[in-house]
Amino acid sequence: VHIPLDRQSPAPLYQQIASFIRQGIQSGHLAPELRLPSSRSLAKDLGVNRITVEAAYAELESEGLVFSKVGSGTYVLPPSQFSPLPKASPGAPWPLWQQEIQANGPDVNKSPDLRLHEKRHPDPISFASGVGDYHRFPVEDFRKILQSVMRRDGISALEYGEDSGYAPLRATVANVLSSQGLQVGSENILITAGSQQSLALVSQVLLKPGDAVLVEEPTYSGALNLFQALGLKIIGVPVDQRGLQVDSLEKLLQQVHPRLLYTIPNFQNPTGTCMSSPRRLQLISLADRYNLPILEDDYVGDLRYEGHALPSLKSLDPGGRVIYVSTFSKMLMPGLRVGFLAAEGPVYDRLVAYKRVNDLTTSNLIQRALEAYVTVGRYQVHLQRSCQVYRKRRDAMMDEIERLLPEGIQISQPQGGLFIWLRLPEGLRADELLPYAIEEGVAFAPGSNFFLGSEAGSAFMRLNFTAHPPETIHKGIKRLQKAIKRLEAGVNLEHAANGR
Numbered sequence: 284v285h286i287p288l289d290r291q292s293p294a295p296l297y298q299q300i301a302s303f304i305r306q307g308i309q310s311g312h313l314a315p316e317l318r319l320p321s322s323r324s325l326a327k328d329l330g331v332n333r334i335t336v337e338a339a340y341a342e343l344e345s346e347g348l349v350f351s352k353v354g355s356g357t358y359v360l361p362p363s364q365f366s367p368l369p370k371a372s373p374g375a376p377w378p379l380w381q382q383e384i385q386a387n388g389p390d391v392n393k394s395p396d397l398r399l400h401e402k403r404h405p406d407p408i409s410f411a412s413g414v415g416d417y418h419r420f421p422v423e424d425f426r427k428i429l430q431s432v433m434r435r436d437g438i439s440a441l442e443y444g445e446d447s448g449y450a451p452l453r454a455t456v457a458n459v460l461s462s463q464g465l466q467v468g469s470e471n472i473l474i475t476a477g478s479q480q481s482l483a484l485v486s487q488v489l490l491k492p493g494d495a496v497l498v499e500e501p502t503y504s505g506a507l508n509l510f511q512a513l514g515l516k517i518i519g520v521p522v523d524q525r526g527l528q529v530d531s532l533e534k535l536l537q538q539v540h541p542r543l544l545y546t547i548p549n550f551q552n553p554t555g556t557c558m559s560s561p562r563r564l565q566l567i568s569l570a571d572r573y574n575l576p577i578l579e580d581d582y583v584g585d586l587r588y589e590g591h592a593l594p595s596l597k598s599l600d601p602g603g604r605v606i607y608v609s610t611f612s613k614m615l616m617p618g619l620r621v622g623f624l625a626a627e628g629p630v631y632d633r634l635v636a637y638k639r640v641n642d643l644t645t646s647n648l649i650q651r652a653l654e655a656y657v658t659v660g661r662y663q664v665h666l667q668r669s670c671q672v673y674r675k676r677r678d679a680m681m682d683e684i685e686r687l688l689p690e691g692i693q694i695s696q697p698q699g700g701l702f703i704w705l706r707l708p709e710g711l712r713a714d715e716l717l718p719y720a721i722e723e724g725v726a727f728a729p730g731s732n733f734f735l736g737s738e739a740g741s742a743f744m745r746l747n748f749t750a751h752p753p754e755t756i757h758k759g760i761k762r763l764q765k766a767i768k769r770l771e772a773g774v775n776l777e778h779a780a781n782g783r
């Protein structure tokens with residue numbers, strides 16, 4: 284084959300080769316089934332690298348003009364009966380089914396993009412996060428444990444594990460829960476990829492689109508997003524200093540026949556409140572009378588800085604009414620992606636089956652490492668230290684807020700967990716404050732993230748007090764003070780003023 288090549292041309296050689304053969308095929312000079320010269324011989328004839336010819340053949344193959352048979356060569360294909368696909372190009376329309384997603388799908392992510400924050404300030408401080416201080420992650424301990432587990436268990440640590448989770452980890456979790464008054468056996472524990480997955484599994488098993496689900500209002504935005512994504516009818520029940528207002532529940536139960544109640548009884552996200560004991564008892568009794576499953580999310584129950592632990596709803600459950608969910612994300616590290624749930628009866632078996640169809644199992648290696656970490660007592664030590672450190676940080680943030688922020692701000696001291704929930708004085712809105720705060724170099728989670736309608740949350744903000752040491756908390760609250768002053772004085776935002 285003689286292919287004229289122009290070595291001065293800006294078109295790469297492989298494209299010149301491909302273009303010549305393409306023309307030959309399209310004009311019929313190169314007939315279907317014809318075997319093209321091997322890349323080695325063509326490269327030799329043309330005085331080019333073999334890779335250049337292979338790239339030309341690959342391009343023709345991606346256009347459906349030739350096909351290659353392993354060990355045999357590259358052949359001309361008969362003209363296709365199908366119309367050729369358009370070439371990928373920027374701005375080309377998506378296929379129709381993708382356009383339908385754009386047009387119809389529920390919009391599940393309503394959190395503002397706080398990454399802007401990082402770009403606008405050289406030294407940003409975020410109180411917006413939903414986990415503890417990542418500088419406190421026991422990285423070195425965990426590295427050693429992982430190594431020793433690999434040495435101890437070898438291949439078996441890298442196989443798929445049991446559907447319900449690594450049996451010794453389930454036993455360990457059951458022991459820990461039993462020591463807290465929640466009597467369960469390992470046969471009632473399912474290990475999941477974090478509590479978010481537990482919430483998703485419970486929803487899949489119990490709910491179908493259009494079903495009504497009761498939530499505390501405000502509540503964890505990840506749960507709201509999940510329930511929205513599943514097409515559920517979400518109904519909010521107000522929360523006060525003693526947690527979910529159980530009194531207002533009975534009427535709702537009669538009116539809307541909800542299929543599930545989702546609650547965070549300990550250090551509620553975002554308000555930080557705990558449900559009182561009488562309300563816990565009342566809730567269990569209502570759930571029993573109205574045949575209502577309860578999903579109890581105990582995401583930071585062990586991070587208590589004072590006062591007595593209250594009985595979990597599950598420990599008050601005479602059997603089968605409550606599904607209890609917890610996680611190692613907040614008390615240890617979120618990237619492990621390990622959580623667990625406790626349930627019994629037919630729902631437990633169904634949850635195990637749904638776990639399997641979702642992701643087969645949670646990482647066997649990480650489960651084994653976690654089991655070793657908890658069993659040697661490291662986890663408990665880490666928790667105790669976290670409680671000491673976080674308690675000081677809570678006190679520091681409470682003090683700074685009272686000292687620096689304007690009168691009229693309302694807060695109450697959480698007895699544990701991660702968050703201070705703050706109500707701004709009359710007339711100030713958290714969503715309007717956020718861009719000023721970001722400009723000053725401090726971020727928070729605006730209240731609207733946690734309510735069903737964004738207006739309801741406009742006066743509130745959630746501050747994570749665990750993420751930074753007291754000096755940084757001081758700096759951050761000072762920045763917030765400045766942002767509030769600028770908002771109150773009606774100063775223009777810099778980026779708005781500059782037209783950025």
Ligand code: PMP
Nearest residue numbers: 413477478479503552582610612
């Ligand atoms: N529940 C609550 C109340 C949370 O705050 C979070 C994390 N922000 C989760 C569940 C999910 O956590 P994970 O999946 O990491 O366990």
